[in-house]
Amino acid sequence: MSGSKLEPVLAHIDANIEIATEHLFDLLRIPSISTDPNFKVDCDTAADWLVQDLKSIGFDASKRTTPGHPMVLAHAGDRGIHLMFYGHYDVQPVDPLGLWDSPPFEPVLESGDLGPVIRARGASDDKGQLMTFVEACRSWKAVHGNLPGKISLFFEGEEESGSPSLVPFMTENSAELTADIALICDTGLFGNNTPGIVTRLRGMLGEELTITGPSKDLHSGMYGGVAINPARILAKIISTLHDDNGRITIPGFYDGVPELSPEMIEQWDGLNFDTAGFLDQVGLSKLAGEHGRTALEMIWSRPTCEVNGIWGGYTGLGFKTVLPSHASAKISFRLVGTQDPNKIRDNFRAVVQSMLPPDCTVKFKSHGSSAGSEMAIDNHAFEAARVALSDEWPEPAAFVGCGGSIPIAGHFKTILGMDAMLIGFARDNDAIHSPNEKYDLRSFHKGIRSWARILHQLYD
């Protein structure tokens, strides 16, 4: 492999990083919040923007409608390994808006701990990340007149809202979507100087429940101490979902959760993960999960049950002495190994039902599910990527796990029979899903360079 085709591409990337950043700002200005129907048109606008951009660098790009938000699909080239790059153009909601230091859809460059950062909702998750690959392609095309090989891109607009259209779309378009390997850019660096290639992902199950007692809100003077209070029932149910050792009490919950091999434990211990720093950056000092597990073990290999939202009764200013008619919670489970999301949903719902006192009813709403997944790293692309990333970054790349759920990786495997390689440049302090989300300009810049190196490793 010669460096002759790579070096001018890297130089072009360096020379054009400001233009690439301004270009990303355009995409970040589109408030494509997929979970909120009020932003449906903005999701559509983001898809159109991507189609136009991909066309401008030689891709045969198109927007594909679904019952939900549209997909973007693009193809170019016919040489060498067929890559299918995946990203998502939708973003998380922005509340609480008052905690943002600048408007979430007005991107700005600010200074950060490792140099400038791009501040905006979606800067890191996932618009900034997906544009690293697009910019690598743009520079390659600009320097060499064409793309390096057979490259497809697939952008989704429902990743932050359970991807309801994804599986049907992949099933219906399986021929067009099948390639030699999938690339997914929605994960983080392992350390500030150490890129990671993710080989295992947790799955997720999202549940919403509403417990109803009285047929309407009641006066706590008139009915207090006599009528059932659904907020208290909900609290009681939530309080029993974990035991005193941090283990989840739902029957059969740990079926299919493998213990780590001693080799894997040793490998992860060798990464010298900075647990104290990881906690400290969010104001914490103690691990709060299952007793006797390390942080990496819990994040990468253990399932969870968490309350994402809870509400009921009067929550405004002042005080209202009301007994709420109903109380609700959004609860999510991160899943690993061969845990069966459907079985866990059934068992969770049965536990809730079993704890309901007389006069209480419950309604459940499903917010999607996916199983955990593990990659087959014997595909030679993994080694090519490891070499390329190790060339770009100060420290060698590591094969790591990821606590988040990127169901698309499992879908590529089960629906299309493809391995997926998850490479991303986010940092733990990017505040994704939180106020003041940011993406380091360094992540963006070295991310683009990383993809150029990977393309070079795979095609030249």
Add this chain to the structure above:
Amino acid sequence: MSGSKLEPVLAHIDANIEIATEHLFDLLRIPSISTDPNFKVDCDTAADWLVQDLKSIGFDASKRTTPGHPMVLAHAGDRGIHLMFYGHYDVQPVDPLGLWDSPPFEPVLESGDLGPVIRARGASDDKGQLMTFVEACRSWKAVHGNLPGKISLFFEGEEESGSPSLVPFMTENSAELTADIALICDTGLFGNNTPGIVTRLRGMLGEELTITGPSKDLHSGMYGGVAINPARILAKIISTLHDDNGRITIPGFYDGVPELSPEMIEQWDGLNFDTAGFLDQVGLSKLAGEHGRTALEMIWSRPTCEVNGIWGGYTGLGFKTVLPSHASAKISFRLVGTQDPNKIRDNFRAVVQSMLPPDCTVKFKSHGSSAGSEMAIDNHAFEAARVALSDEWPEPAAFVGCGGSIPIAGHFKTILGMDAMLIGFARDNDAIHSPNEKYDLRSFHKGIRSWARILHQLYD
């Protein structure tokens, strides 16, 4: 006592009930929500309205400013027993607004189970009730040219928001506010045909707590299973506040809670309270409080601890896989006997503090407190009222308890040394503090007539 002065007043009331209702509608149109600062000007408007109205029937009425919402004070006459009638012109918030069948501040007459009802926020609590007394005075004045005796009125605008200005105001104006007996119209009929004179009231303690864990909302994929979740901690704390028998577990909570005498139990049993109907009208079938207690016993003589509101994390549409930085609850306690609100507040806060895991902090906010109170019914006015009410209603009046908290009754006693007589015409199905609040036109009409009869008993 002759009926000569009473009969023409009752006739005037009957002939003018439509005008009186329209007049009440004017007051109901003013959205005087005291707990929400956005409605401050409306509270002021309601006070002005009352001042003008009282002046029009011969009272020397004025608005008195406080650090919060204003008081209304009015005086007239110099003959006989000095009555101090109390009511409150502020109302509860109206959310959830979507559950109202008509706009809460656009009063309408609709049909109800016992004839027409006045539908609006405040129709029953307390604008409709306080206007029963005002209309009785108006008719007396219209018929006889003057009021029957020495009558004062005292209207508050902060009853629904903890009455922060009340005690200072009563202390500073004690001479002007002291009368022979207080009349309070903020309670209900005992049965549809049975008026009640309340002789005991529960006190209340309002607490708001916010538990904070991480310094910001976190991604549940990145931190789930590792970071402490304050929504789970809050649920656990709430779940331990009651034991399996429905008793409150806060240390010392039952200090000062008297058991009922056998005589009182027998008297209340004799009221033949329709527990099944009381529960059924709000969609319930089972008593949910302390095991082994009757409904009346629990409502009138037992303390409570209830969640009035709970919130934390993402509560909007769709799903957001966030670990909340903080979670909050509004919790109120109804108090009886000689329970000490300050001691209970301290012990509650200590329990919460003791349950906080590492990395969690709590902030408390007080929403007011008052002790329970019991009236001395040997004052002859109680017997006079019992006779008058028994004349107006199909069944004789009963001396009863009240589960609600009307701290003003205790304040009249402790600050001014006055007994208070609580007489009201609300019904259990009035939906006070709830959507679709109403007041039976029958309650309004017979309430006005009841006060005319009481005035007659006391003055002629």
